[in-house]
Amino acid sequence: MPEGDSLHRAARRLQVLVGERVAVETPHPRASAERLAERLDGRRLESVEAVGKNLLLSFEGGLVLRSHLRMRGRWQVRARDSKAWVGSPWLVLRGPKHEAVLWNGPVLELTGRAVRRLGPDILADPPDFARMVENLRREHPSRELGDALLDQRLVAGIGNLWKAEALWRVRVSPWLRLGEASDEVLHGVLGEAARLMQASVVDGREERAIYRRAGRPCPRCGEPIHSRGQGDDNRTAYWCPRCQRGEEPRGA
Ligand SMILES: [Zn+2]
Numbered sequence: 001m002p003e004g005d006s007l008h009r010a011a012r013r014l015q016v017l018v019g020e021r022v023a024v025e026t027p028h029p030r031a032s033a034e035r036l037a038e039r040l041d042g043r044r045l046e047s048v049e050a051v052g053k054n055l056l057l058s059f060e061g062g063l064v065l066r067s068h069l070r071m072r073g074r075w076q077v078r079a080r081d082s083k084a085w086v087g088s089p090w091l092v093l094r095g096p097k098h099e100a101v102l103w104n105g106p107v108l109e110l111t112g113r114a115v116r117r118l119g120p121d122i123l124a125d126p127p128d129f130a131r132m133v134e135n136l137r138r139e140h141p142s143r144e145l146g147d148a149l150l151d152q153r154l155v156a157g158i159g160n161l162w163k164a165e166a167l168w169r170v171r172v173s174p175w176l177r178l179g180e181a182s183d184e185v186l187h188g189v190l191g192e193a194a195r196l197m198q199a200s201v202v203d204g205r206e207e208r209a210i211y212r213r214a215g216r217p218c219p220r221c222g223e224p225i226h227s228r229g230q231g232d233d234n235r236t237a238y239w240c241p242r243c244q245r246g247e248e249p250r251g252a
Pocket of ligand 1: 222223240
């Protein structure tokens with residue numbers, strides 16, 4: 001699934017079109033209903049940036065296209081006049097030399113509003129850790145840390161994989177309540193998430209110790225890794241019950 005770091009890689013590939021006037025097509029029927037092609041066709045693409053889990057494409061005239069990839073969306077950048085594609089991409093941006101093709105892009109809208117509700121980006125340079133901690137502190141103290149880290153209003157860009165890996169590395173359980181987490185613990189896990197994700201942006205490396213490894217031994221202490229759904233969205237949490245500090249869920 002696309003996480004913050006894969007969006008940053010897509011943003012980087014799309015830079016070849018920045019500064020170019022682009023022809024815009026929306027072959028997918030659901031995308032064409034938004035009339036994006038009519039509104040964007042022929043405009044100059046001014047910038048492409050990843051903000052949290054969104055890719056923001058700014059066009060001349062102040063139009064900003066927000067693309068959220070959800071589970072299956074994918075941007076492909078290739079030479080113009082490559083062979084025809086099979087299927088209906090959501091969006092095609094065609095410059096003089098390159099074209100960018102968006103597949104399975106379920107959220108595409110011209111707006112700036114949704115993005116302003118996002119918390120600070122974990123991949124900003126440097127990340128605003130102080131504001132992230134402030135945001136986490138405003139939540140109810142009984143909220144579980146693993147759930148809060150995925151709340152894009154508080155911290156933008158951390159996905160389920162990096163949440164699990166960062167918590168394991170700093171030895172903190174996803175079930176720890178915010179009220180029981182010191183500022184030092186919050187800074188520790190946010191800093192570790194930023195470090196892991198930054199490394200993944202730079203070289204595509206994914207340092208995985210526990211994500212999707214339920215039942216296998218913890219690489220640190222040998223205890224089998226546990227997994228269980230967490231939060232209103234029931235995202236699967238992975239953790240080592242022996243070396244990650246925090247209250248266990250009842251019945252786990
Ligand atoms: Zn362990």
